[in-house]
Amino acid sequence: MNTSSTRLVALFALLAIAVVLPFAFDPRGYAIRILCLALLFAAMAQAWNIVAGLANQVSLGHAAFFGIGAYTSTLLLIHFGLSPWLGMIAGAVLGGLAALLISLPTMRLRGHYFALATLAFGEVMRVIANSWGGLTGGPVGISVPFAPPDLAMLQFKETRPYYWLMLAALVLVTTIFLAIKRSRLGYRLRAIKENADAAEVIGVDTTRTKIVAAVISGMITACLGTLYAQFQFFFDPDTVFGVASVSVRMAMIAIVGGIGTAAGPILGAFFVIPLEEFANQIFSAQAAGLSQLVFGLLLIAVILIEPRGFMAIGPRLKRLLAREKADG
Amino acid sequence: MAEPVLDITDISKRFGGLQALSKVSLSIASGEIVGLIGPNGAGKTTLFSTLVGLHRPDSGAVRLDGRHLVGLKPHRIAAAGMVKTFQNVALFLDSSVLDNVLTGGLMRHPVEGARDLARRCLERVGISAIAGKLARDLSFPERARVEVARALCTEPRVLLLDEAMAALNHVEMDEFMALLRQLRAEGLTLIVVEHHMRAIMSLCERLVVLNFGQVIATGTPAEISRDPAVVQAYLGRSAA
Numbered sequence: 132m133n134t135s136s137t138r139l140v141a142l143f144a145l146l147a148i149a150v151v152l153p154f155a156f157d158p159r160g161y162a163i164r165i166l167c168l169a170l171l172f173a174a175m176a177q178a179w180n181i182v183a184g185l186a187n188q189v190s191l192g193h194a195a196f197f198g199i200g201a202y203t204s205t206l207l208l209i210h211f212g213l214s215p216w217l218g219m220i221a222g223a224v225l226g227g228l229a230a231l232l233i234s235l236p237t238m239r240l241r242g243h244y245f246a247l248a249t250l251a252f253g254e255v256m257r258v259i260a261n262s263w264g265g266l267t268g269g270p271v272g273i274s275v276p277f278a279p280p281d282l283a284m285l286q287f288k289e290t291r292p293y294y295w296l297m298l299a300a301l302v303l304v305t306t307i308f309l310a311i312k313r314s315r316l317g318y319r320l321r322a323i324k325e326n327a328d329a330a331e332v333i334g335v336d337t338t339r340t341k342i343v344a345a346v347i348s349g350m351i352t353a354c355l356g357t358l359y360a361q362f363q364f365f366f367d368p369d370t371v372f373g374v375a376s377v378s379v380r381m382a383m384i385a386i387v388g389g390i391g392t393a394a395g396p397i398l399g400a401f402f403v404i405p406l407e408e409f410a411n412q413i414f415s416a417q418a419a420g421l422s423q424l425v426f427g428l429l430l431i432a433v434i435l436i437e438p439r440g441f442m443a444i445g446p447r448l449k450r451l452l453a454r455e456k457a458d459g
Numbered sequence: 460m461a462e463p464v465l466d467i468t469d470i471s472k473r474f475g476g477l478q479a480l481s482k483v484s485l486s487i488a489s490g491e492i493v494g495l496i497g498p499n500g501a502g503k504t505t506l507f508s509t510l511v512g513l514h515r516p517d518s519g520a521v522r523l524d525g526r527h528l529v530g531l532k533p534h535r536i537a538a539a540g541m542v543k544t545f546q547n548v549a550l551f552l553d554s555s556v557l558d559n560v561l562t563g564g565l566m567r568h569p570v571e572g573a574r575d576l577a578r579r580c581l582e583r584v585g586i587s588a589i590a591g592k593l594a595r596d597l598s599f600p601e602r603a604r605v606e607v608a609r610a611l612c613t614e615p616r617v618l619l620l621d622e623a624m625a626a627l628n629h630v631e632m633d634e635f636m637a638l639l640r641q642l643r644a645e646g647l648t649l650i651v652v653e654h655h656m657r658a659i660m661s662l663c664e665r666l667v668v669l670n671f672g673q674v675i676a677t678g679t680p681a682e683i684s685r686d687p688a689v690v691q692a693y694l695g696r697s698a699a
Binding site for chain 2: 313314315318319321322325326328329330331332333334335336337338
């Protein structure tokens with residue numbers, strides 16, 4: 132068997148395990164909810180990866196699109212009884228428009244300047260959501276009205292269907308990421324990342340390429356915002372538009388796992404999200420902030436050990452082993 | 460002279476206190492190989508960067524096949540048919556050689572078509588053997604050739620080569636010049652910046668000399684080597 136078919140078999144085996152995994156957990160328990168969040172955040176980090184991983188445009192404002200998705204579908208459900216699936220589409224359109232809007236002025240920015248500009252955009256959205264109480268309910272937050280549990284209304288009594296939904300979302304977003312990576316768009320994004328001037332000179336419309344990628348990424352992130360709202364049933368501006376809770380977490384997960392790779396955000400999410408919960412459970416009874424401190428220290432340790440993320444550890448081990456062999 | 464493919468009229472460009480180009484005018488016929496020479500800082504690279512749209516000239520006009528290019532972005536100028544290579548070599552370092560070259564083909568072809576074209580370009584430049592290597596791992600002469608292959612993959616009408624022969628040995632240089640002559644025979648128009656006088660004298664039928672951003676002489680290699688203004692620019696006043 133050649134390597135690519137071995138990998139395909141391994142991939143399907145992994146997917147099969149992921150599908151039956153919830154049966155190993157208490158369907159009403161806490162652990163399965165953590166798994167759901169890990170899957171959702173993996174999908175979010177994958178969406179972020181389209182722009183940041185392929186073109187190195189590191190956004191710290193993706194919460195803007197996430198929150199737009201969460202609020203759009205929820206408000207449409209509250210006021211018009213619209214199915215969250217339709218609300219998700221509306222959210223995606225608005226998320227894409229927001230991405231276009233923020234892209235136009237920031238496209239010429241690179242590196243830190245781009246990160247700061249997007250950070251500010253996310254914060255502006257949070258402030259608007261907090262102060263426009265008439266629309267969003269303000270800092271008090273907003274509840275998703277209960278409907279009869281049904282796939283059409285994207286609501287379930289148990290956690291398992293949410294798990295499968297999140298898994299499907301992750302598979303879909305990862306497939307989109309891989310398709311983009313291998314397409315013209317992917318080659319162009321990588322060219323921009325590695326040398327934007329050279330890319331332009333050999334015919335890459337760098338501005339248009341970055342905008343297209345940002346809009347795709349923003350639309351997907353908004354869709355995932357709807358999933359989050361339907362899963363949590365309650366959220367406020369700080370949870371869906373937050374810098375730490377969403378924007379930085381998306382970036383961190385992809386970076387810890389391996390930026391620009393398809394497996395990176397998945398590995399990162401299944402490390403960061405459970406770790407965070409674990410630190411919370413063990414240390415939250417102690418001094419205030421201790422759990423965040425422990426979580427932060429662990430993250431720093433990981434980044435120090437391998438700044439390019441988990442995905443770089445394999446090749447590094449291989450090189451080490453090869454050197455051992457050569458020396459021996 | 461045949462109908463000019465590239466017509467440059469009174470191009471000027473100023474960077475702060477430095478007049479990098481001043482009223483440069485040139486007419487390049489289709490299928491010509493023109494050598495652009497001049498001392499360091501004469502404006503050769505600035506002229507190339509301005510032609511492909513990386514700098515916008517303060518005044519003047521550039522026409523390719525009669526089409527005005529000033530103000531267009533580099534990718535539009537590439538689509539119109541003019542590309543340049545970078546003097547300091549600007550490859551996509553973390554990509555393979557094949558992927559580097561392929562990216563040049565995406566403007567006119569889907570990924571698969573661009574890959575086939577890229578393989579042919581690598582073959583033409585004589586670097587098929589390193590197609591799978593990362594650009595980062597290449598020697599400088601190899602990198603310069605990948606630059607040329609990538610530029611060829613955009614299927615240009617006019618190719619601007621900025622010291623693409625730097626660091627080549629004599630055998631490699633002869634091969635490279637043979638390639639340029641063949642490209643010319645296929646209808647490509649070339650402007651070549653080069654410091655190797657032996658190479659440029661044998662390759663080009665016409666030389667243009669820049670000094671302090673101005674064209675100080677144009678002519679055949681024999682005329683240029685006798686031109687007192689050129690000798691003065693290169694060797695200084697006392698030698699003239």
